Amino acid sequence: MRFALTTFLAFTLLLGGCDVQPKDVSAVGIPSATPFQPGLENGSDSLYADSAPTPLNLPTLTPAPPTPTPVLILPETLPDEVDVPAFTLPTNLNPLTGLPPSDPALLERRPMAIKVANYPRYIRPQSGLTLADQVFEYYIEGGLTRNIAIFYGNDSDWVGPVRSGRFFDENIARMYQAYLVFKFADPRVLSYFETTDIADFLVVPTNGSCPPFRLMTTRQIEVYNNSYFNTLLWDGCIAENGLRNDRPAIRNGFFSDTVLQSADLPGTKVYTYYSDYSYNYWEYVPGTGEYVRYQETDDMRNGKEEKYEPLMDNVTSEQVHAANVVVLFAYHTFANPFNQEDEVYNIDLTGSGEAYVFRDGEAFVARWYRTNKNQPLLLAGMNGTPINMRPGITFYEVIGTNSFASQGDGEWFFHHATP
Template sequence: MRWIFVTIMCASLLNSGCGANPDNVSAIGNPSPTPFQPGQENASDSLYAESAPTPLSLPTVTLPNPASTESPFPPEQQPTEVNAPAIVVPVVINPLTGLPAPDPNLLNRHPMAIKVTNYPRYTRPNSGLSLADQVFEYYIEGGLTRFTAVFYSNDSEWVGPVRSGRFFDEHIARMYQAFLVFKFADKRVLDYFKTTDIAEYLVVPTIGSCPPYQLMQTRNIEAYNNNYFNTVLWNDCITKNDLPSDKPNLRSGFYSNDIPSLPGVEARKIFTYFSEYSYNYWDYIPETGQYQRYQEVDDIRAGKEESYALTIDNVNGLAVKASNVVVVFVYHEFANPFQEDDEVYHIDLTGSGEAYVFRDGLGFTAKWIRMNLDQPLVLTTEYGAPINLRPGVTFYEVIGTNSYASQGDGEWFFHHETP
């Protein structure tokens, strides 16, 4: 009853400003003063009055007969029915996945290439890998690997643990015109990065809320391996610090749900051995048309058997999956003997090289080509015809040109070798 009265009062006094005063709206979420308070002005409200008001005596109203349904136009003069065209909302395709973007506005920003650790093993499960558009795994040193995850069409409040950068990361940052998010680097690497034209795209921890690095309080590990990046808050940091916010001109990849009409070999499992400490495999799931990743949980020294566990994303508890797994052979080198002693690799992802493309349970021999420094790789046949990837996430395994491959009974094996 009270709310009906308020509604009638507001309708009758609309021109005299019955609506709430904008100045009463709190910017911090505290409730503004209620426009009507219990008191004399609400004496007729049943919530406060001792008795209800006397009903009004209204005259009886006779309604007119319903209007005739006959048309004023003869049949031959009836207006022609107009079929308004349906409103078609254009679909915005993510150039990195070939899928419609969940939020097209996110594609107006620069991607983020975020360094995610894979070792020590107790830092697992990683956070955010299942939300990346593309991921690169490559050898760093000491028999270990690291991920560079490219985020474009999705956000995650937790990505990491974030670890140090390597020379190879420059290639990823350039190809995707991305901010490179990493937790510092070897002095030789960091000093070099600062001399390049991607210096303003380097995102390392500082004091303060920008960049948005954070510790995961629920993890009882040392801070060195417990630093995470928040891609949601990063958007505000770009504006606050006047960083590049123009839309990158990224070339759309070649994607199709149709399996390439090329000679393909069954590929139910894809094993990659970076070392006796680091190895993994991808298992094809026919029901989803995707591969899901399994990572080693122990080394295979002294004749120990291989042992694996499903790679899980700590953010959502989902398995890390990919529509495409691409193994690329890339030249690894050292600039000098000192870098060789420390295993400071230069991985030369320029020009072209050998590759294998896996999709829909099949493996195809291929070439990777970097046609432009500021564009993603193109995958082709040996004659240069583009190979269509399955729409979805693509995961790259980067191994040395001295590596060797074998396959049989639907299983593929890649053994990483460096100079």
Template sequence: CQTASPPTATPSPSVQPTALANVPTNTPDATETAVPTMPPPPTAIPTTAAATPNLQDAATLTPATPTATIIGMIGPEPFPENINPLTGLPVSDPAILARRPIVVKVSNAPPIVRPQAGLNRADLVFEHYAEGGLTRFTAVFYTHDVSIVGSIRSARLIDFEIPHMYDAAFAYSGSSGPLRVRFQESDFFDRIISPDFGHGGFYRMEEEGKSFVHSLYTDTYTLRETLSERGQEVPPTLANHMAFREEPLYPGEPATRIELWYTGTNATWFYSNGRYLRWSDGEAHLEAYTGQQLTFKNVVVIAANHVNTDIIEDTNNSPSIEIQLWGSGPVSIFRDGQRFDGTWQRNDPNHMLTFYDQDGNMLPLAPGNTFFQIVPLGFDRLTITP
């Protein structure tokens, strides 16, 4: 497809110019015919920036009591019956919402596992630390089914939280011994689909350069058949809702480039044509079977407490990380090329994340798909360019 260089942004004085100043952009719905490239990232990792939110502990926030209906606001209560509660978009067939969301665990390390399959069709994607400084994806499929998704990887402690948020099924392969026991004893074990417990619906597709552990795939059609056989393909019971609005409630700070440096990988988002496009480790992050670059309407940076546990996850004796997605913490929402800072909240195991500004007013997402970047409290490797 045709690509064009985005307009050069003028960084705020304390933001170091990065190698993304001339990243080519593409039309979100066009199929890639050539992989966009960019120079390598700078050797010095930025640690502070004038436009970087302070991702420290957030004060307890009391949501404001609504006094009037906000024009154009979708949700949080009541939520329209024909609107997908995970995207704020209308559905073509109400039967779509009579199904259960499916959470799928997808690899993101080492870089050879990219491009992955199916991520652009997910309603929501979470990126989080696994261990050893590397990240992993947890994708939530509700609106769309996909004929292939993967590669499928092992579960982590965070996967006791995300399926609960959306009353979802959970597909994965592998876990440490203590987590396996916890999954068996969990209240959503009847919604788990995994080779760990002899479940079918997965297959191997070996590819050159990728090890055996990165060769497992599935599809949501087969997963839904399994749920139907168990009597679990039913509408989710959602305890709360997010809010959506076509336009922000008020102007935010300009944010056309977002760069996050995890310990072992980095992610960059560049705003173009109403969406954020993703680069990973200096390369355009593509979807495997369409060639499209990953593109999302919202990018949401969630800062949460990370605690190392005594559970060992790999042969390097890396501890399993408990990412505490409960209570509250700082959030930065990126939508429409703008940044909105506030607080995320989750006060019940069955609640999804909701977002509030500094005055306690609910912050709406743009209708569409959302990518959640989960980072530790005090995270200082986030750089934003207007």
């Protein structure tokens, strides 16, 4: 009987496992564990309902400045032995001196190349030569010389006496992309200038206050030798007459406070003899690191001895000085016999030529190169490396290719000669 009951229960369970279907079961209402969520009462379902807290003293991220891209000027002509693949444009330094300008706004204009007389002797002291960036002295005629001074990073209310133009001045006007300021010129010179593309940049006296030429009333000399230019008033004349005054692209110069090349010889005195009437010398002053100018006071005819006195600037009351003195050898030629008779020279500053550079009491044998028609000269050593000039004024003495030089004990002597 017990066996039968057990068998019946087992059989019943077996049938239930095969035939009975499970009831439907819903998960709704079955409690499950919920993570802790503070502040959800009456809150939004959005994860971004409230702004995120701001950390205290959050550092400000300053983006890195963009890497400046230098603007380059490629040389138009350059011998293979000279290692200058390209020139850069300046930023805040005057490209003609390597120094900051007296006012940065001055570099946003065109330079002025102003003719400054050296003779007759009674016109001395001249005005403004110590405020110019660069000055070129060259032979004109009759044994005499004249200066052309470039003003860019400085101004002067008196520059002069301003005298007439010469063919040579075209070189300077082009190289510095400058206004050429002069007091008339020989008809052969003036008519040529007026046919060129520098015609719009010629500045000569007219009636009225523009251009700003004026007489120095404290000097009791003839009007012809008593005309001065005021560079401070020139901007107003440009605006009044609608002239161009855009900043030209002038390459950076090669300037350094220290000498980066090995000097060839000492150079403490530099004499230049243009003629028996016109001669001068520069003397190095170690205390200032510059050269000061001495000018002849009499001729050397009939065996007379040389006589000098300091050449002064009437505006600043300073002796004319230069951080660099450069002697350039250049071809002096005549276009025709008529010009030769009157000594109307063409002085060629295109191509290249021999040069001597003096800075810091040392002398460097060099060559000059006109790499671009509208850029200043490049000065390089005989190994082709550009010579670094001392920051400051540079004064050029331009002499003929037939000139000769000698030196000894740091003193150099250059004797101008032409074909």
